Amino acid sequence: MTELNMLEAINESLHAEMARDERVVVLGEDVGRNGGVFRATEGLYEKFGERRVYDSPLSEGVIAGATVGLAIAGLVPVAEMQFLGFAYQAMHQIAGQVARLRYRTQGRFDPAITIRAPFGGGVRTPELHSDSLEGQLANIAGLKVVAPATAADAKGLLASAIRDPDPVMFLEPLRGYRGIRDEVPEGEHLVPLGSARTARPGDDLVIIAWSHQVEMACRVSDRLAGEGLSIRVLDLRSLVPLDVAAIAEAVDACGRVVVSEEAVQTGGFGGEIVATVVEESFWSLEAPVVRVSGYDVPYPVGMLEDRYIPDEDRIAAAVRRVLEVA
Amino acid sequence: MTELNMLEAINESLHAEMARDERVVVLGEDVGRNGGVFRATEGLYEKFGERRVYDSPLSEGVIAGATVGLAIAGLVPVAEMQFLGFAYQAMHQIAGQVARLRYRTQGRFDPAITIRAPFGGGVRTPELHSDSLEGQLANIAGLKVVAPATAADAKGLLASAIRDPDPVMFLEPLRGYRGIRDEVPEGEHLVPLGSARTARPGDDLVIIAWSHQVEMACRVSDRLAGEGLSIRVLDLRSLVPLDVAAIAEAVDACGRVVVSEEAVQTGGFGGEIVATVVEESFWSLEAPVVRVSGYDVPYPVGMLEDRYIPDEDRIAAAVRRVLEVA
Amino acid sequence: MTRPSDGQRRQMLVDMVSARTQSQRMWNLQRQGQIGTVAPIDGHEATIVAAAHALDPAHDWVVPQYREPLALRRYGPEVLEQFLLYNIGHPAGGHIPAPIRVLPNQISLATQLPHAVGLAWGMTLQDDPGVVLAFFGDGSSSQGDFYEAGNLAGVLKAPVIFLCVNNQWAISTPVHLQTAAESFAAKAAAFGIPGVKVDGNDVDAVYEAVHGARERARSGLGATLIEAALYRLGAHTTADDPTRYVPAEDLAAARRNDPIAILRSRLEAEGLWDAATQSEVESAALTAVDAAHERARTMPLAPDALLDHCVSEDSPRLARQRLALLAEVEGTR
């Protein structure tokens, strides 16, 4: 075990996977000589050379589109979108092509494609850099959508994503790059896609979250523990595939649920979670499920973002509201 | 009143709005001389000329992108995406630009933009022509998302959409173009955005639906009426803004809910409806809300689509299942 | 100048006549309600066939748009067979079996071009000596994907050939509304690659251009953009009514330039073709397309085929959906 921040964990995982499998190629804007604008791909270019680490022209569309051809050629592309908001430029390729390569060729080709992208707020970025699009991505059949909340998971889930024969959108919390630090297993470390993690035990209420909101939820849990409240935190880790059993188990145990996400509320993935809770565990519910989320406006400019992102106060207030229900 | 099919109603509305307001311009692929591949824009080119009805190059991105400039210039663009699935090619403009023009300029410019597109299955189209993206679009703050189920509503909602100062994604059921026919008021006819419609009264259970699924839900309601069941059908008409009050009212009255949609299940708008029901009317629920939807695979090829789209049998089975809950 | 041999030219005419014969049969089958929408091939035969003949099917990939499959006989009978499956809406139609180096049709226009570049690039990374030829239409050239792919290919010197089939129309949109560029070939300047415009009704010209581009690609010099100018002699598809927009006199002029008539009269003059050959080829083509249709019609379909091949392994949710679907199919619910 070493303590790493999330960026270091991601970088380590990329190094390991490229060393392990020579079919792995990395492509994206500024991923080569510059090591990525956040340094996620630091050292790869020097180590694996320009044939395997490619500074692409400035086009998310062609980055995503080229991964399809690379995968057909039998390679294992790991592409970076510099910021998830610019995946919109590639949506016709991601949703229309990457996600369906297997389906439209009925299994002839494995779309063993990973698309990494930072997202989420809290670091005063300009427009579109912080947008949370996971709900939209989750509605695209064929994609897996993974969103780690810890450095250890970032390492282990990224390795699984790269080895997975299906396309994975690997979403990295911008604020967690340097802000999240934890013990990361050395050497090979695989976390399977589709298994949630109990980040905090508890049985009064469960907060269901992913990515950086897990951190916020844990702080709320810790804070309220001082008041004698036992707040479980379920870290989904992957939205697709979804660990439906873990959700059911947590809801059945706690009976009360808050879902916390950074995205625009309407149409966000939180709705899917509520629907899942209702489908799996309706009769266990002791109170309505409450969503805490962004608002129904675009991710805002810097001065407003702290209001936009659900913070400890907002989540704690929701928790109290749900606990108050008789 | 005249009986029109949905295509005729849309065409009539476009004619009327272009005649009423000379700032309205129509653009898209094959919308001019050809009158649109489905003839939705028939006659506009002849009547209003090539300055106001423009056959664009084959690029959804530039069609959507140009609407932003046209709106800034003070015009009222009504763009057509030949099929909604190709809106992915324009997603960076729709989600990143059209939807936020007002927000990012803090109200300097009115994005009085309407983007029409057919969607939904049942007519054996090739890939991407039938995809239901409304759940993804609903998660894009700033957009309104409208999806009429009747010819009369198509006319009245389209007129409202064109006159609305906000951007509207106007989604037209492909199968309804010729398959849906009803009485349409002559002359000016406006249906406000954001108000749902009770398509069938009833108090045993409510099916919440939009677009062509309303037709399916009504057939189920009619069929089950023969068995003495009173199944209400709530036609949302617009997903954003959402008529939350109408949903609450219907759920409170019926206590049991089925949501029916054509989209991929995970992340579809149905989840948002379930979450809304839980938020508004949890205590009225007598049974878990059930979603009927497409499956978690892309919209399939022709031989498989009848299995994909929720049909009367599938919806009826869900209704019975919910009614059976003690 | 690399010209096709007599034998090649004769084989090309076989492929061209077969393609048109089959396309017209499919048109009729569609009209009878037996198969799905058809995009006729009439007028495109010389270009597609000559391009295919300039390639080596054992090494070179073809990345089609959607109008090409019938003219890709050179790549094996499976292309036709899968095309009929595809056309009737059977999922298996998308699976062109290995090792045939042909991708399935692309409906989302121009998205195939970045794939072609990625594939060509991937091949060079693995020292596969083949090249990739991607078809696209004049209309599709307006998509960002075309330009982004061309630009990337230029930077990478990827062994890819972009073959723009300029049939003068994108459904109802004529080329002068599609672009103001002097030609589609002229767009190559944006990528720093050569652009060549050829007569798409002339098999020799197309063959030579593709052959040259292939040599160039194989010797590491990179991509080429070829524009093959021809005329769409039929409707856009069975769902289209071209009399609404195609000027009758243009169409009449184009018909006088029919690529099949041109090659046939040349080969007849050279003693390489005659009426008997023509009818033999036509009837073999009909037999083949009918057999392919019959095979497609009777191809089995698993009750839960809808859910296959989306992901490598069912998630718990998908597994549950599969059970529900099977229950529904069996009416056992």
Next chain:
Amino acid sequence: MTRPSDGQRRQMLVDMVSARTQSQRMWNLQRQGQIGTVAPIDGHEATIVAAAHALDPAHDWVVPQYREPLALRRYGPEVLEQFLLYNIGHPAGGHIPAPIRVLPNQISLATQLPHAVGLAWGMTLQDDPGVVLAFFGDGSSSQGDFYEAGNLAGVLKAPVIFLCVNNQWAISTPVHLQTAAESFAAKAAAFGIPGVKVDGNDVDAVYEAVHGARERARSGLGATLIEAALYRLGAHTTADDPTRYVPAEDLAAARRNDPIAILRSRLEAEGLWDAATQSEVESAALTAVDAAHERARTMPLAPDALLDHCVSEDSPRLARQRLALLAEVEGTR
């Protein structure tokens, strides 16, 4: 040949010096943690300022990427004022007040180019005689939006000028990895519009090219693509470390070609500029940027500003979110 007058050239230098002075001040303010990320203007001044001076602010629109605002003094002091608001993350920064014909910064690269074409097209539809000038970088030229916009402008003969600021870098990506085209100007061939490459450090050359393109646009002949070749003298932004990738000798060479030094020495030789002028301009520029910063810092912000101006009228759900937000802000919950 249309050259700027002496008065214009002098005013250009005022604008250039002001821009750099203010940019450097902003760099420092950022380093002190007082404002947000800054994209320095160093090296871009001649191109942006000369372009602005070739336009008529009363009629012509400027559509920026993100590096330009400080050099758009000609469009009014509000541009600077709003830029500081924008920079500190105040929502009002996006609202450049009417009638100033400048759009706010665009972060989603190249998306502004279809807007520019739509705007130019909309103006012709309304017989507005202005033109639209859109800035974009060498990196942004790789986006489909650039090509799609260029192509549409070509077909429409829209009165738009695409000004590619080729500063040799897109963050760390050098131009030879961005495109293999002979130049960015050469990409105009793809659109059927003229492409002109000019020395972006020479105000006369840029002025003349933009002036010519504007005349062309106004007389109905359509769009022009101009490439202004220059060198990014600073970092990409305050978040970037260019020493990781910019060769020191290239940068040193570029510094010897500093556009401000060039124009200044010319104007000094002509007696139009001296050290006193320089320091006057610099201190006025500092005063202005500090005042703009102060204004921004103290600009009020409604507690629920977050939810304003997204849609024209609150939906019931948004109204409820507003109440919740206000309650939270007031801690009255």
